[in-house]
Amino acid sequence: LRAVAVPVDAQWHLDLDAIAGTNADRALLLWLNEPGNPASQVADDAYFARVAQWARRHDVVVASDECYAEFAPVPATILSGAIDGMLAVHSVSKRSNLAGMRVGFYAGDPDLVSYLVETRRHAGLMAPTPVQAAAAAALDDDDHVDEQRARYADRRELVRNTLGAHGLVHDGGDALFYLWLRVDDSADDGWEIAARLAQDAGMLVSPGDLYGAAGADHVRLALVQPRDRLELALDRLVRAHA
Numbered sequence: 001l002r003a004v005a006v007p008v009d010a011q012w013h014l015d016l017d018a019i020a021g022t023n024a025d026r027a028l029l030l031w032l033n034e035p036g037n038p039a040s041q042v043a044d045d046a047y048f049a050r051v052a053q054w055a056r057r058h059d060v061v062v063a064s065d066e067c068y069a070e071f072a073p074v075p076a077t078i079l080s081g082a083i084d085g086m087l088a089v090h091s092v093s094k095r096s097n098l099a100g101m102r103v104g105f106y107a108g109d110p111d112l113v114s115y116l117v118e119t120r121r122h123a124g125l126m127a128p129t130p131v132q133a134a135a136a137a138a139l140d141d142d143d144h145v146d147e148q149r150a151r152y153a154d155r156r157e158l159v160r161n162t163l164g165a166h167g168l169v170h171d172g173g174d175a176l177f178y179l180w181l182r183v184d185d186s187a188d189d190g191w192e193i194a195a196r197l198a199q200d201a202g203m204l205v206s207p208g209d210l211y212g213a214a215g216a217d218h219v220r221l222a223l224v225q226p227r228d229r230l231e232l233a234l235d236r237l238v239r240a241h242a
């Protein structure tokens with residue numbers, strides 16, 4: 001068994017046409033993440049339908065990591081067009097800021113779900129009952145997700161505008177809480193950009209090559225600090241370049 005990275009297209013979606021035929025023939029599972037970390041790209045149902053079609057043609061199971069689905073303007077899922085051979089994988093870590101609970105759920109093809117329930121049980125990966133109850137309560141409530149989505153949108157606009165004025169542009173989708181930044185007029189090394197942001201503003205971002213070679217001239221900025229902390233960091237940046 002081996003993992004093979006799938007090339008991405010210009011919008012950071014997996015480019016299924018770029019998968020070598022030999023890899024497609026041998027593949028057992030395609031792992032997909034839309035809306036995506038780190039580029040915040042958002043797939044629609046038509047994209048998911050193309051993925052399902054590709055997977056059926058090659059007899060490959062799709063595991064669709066949809067943990068950011070509710071941060072998309074229009075949530076979409078691999079399950080909207082197909083169930084056979086499809087799994088949607090969810091987590092409360094992002095949707096409800098409950099990463100410490102280590103809980104989520106999967107849904108889709110009944111045979112795959114039953115198989116996973118059995119193997120998970122024997123692997124000792126059982127979520128405690130109180131944790132399951134808390135996750136069920138979180139999943140039953142949409143208001144806190146709406147609030148958080150609005151908070152991220154506000155932070156995104158603030159940081160994107162200020163960084164844009166300093167030549168760092170966001171090169172991804174308009175969902176989630178990640179800015180996927182590159183230098184506006186050249187290809188700079190992500191590690192250099194990260195070092196500059198740390199030195200000038202005290203901002204810690206992730207160099208893009210941590211997510212794959214295609215991101216080498218990007219950095220990922222996670223908008224997970226409150227607005228006043230972001231304002232402080234941006235203010236430092238403005239002063240460093242005054």
Ligand SMILES: Cc1ncc(COP(=O)(O)O)c(C=O)c1O
Nearest residue numbers: 033037065067091092093099104
């Ligand atoms: C793509 C993706 N999937 C899933 C998760 C959440 O994983 P977990 O449920 O293990 O906290 C994250 C969080 O970083 C993520 O970025």
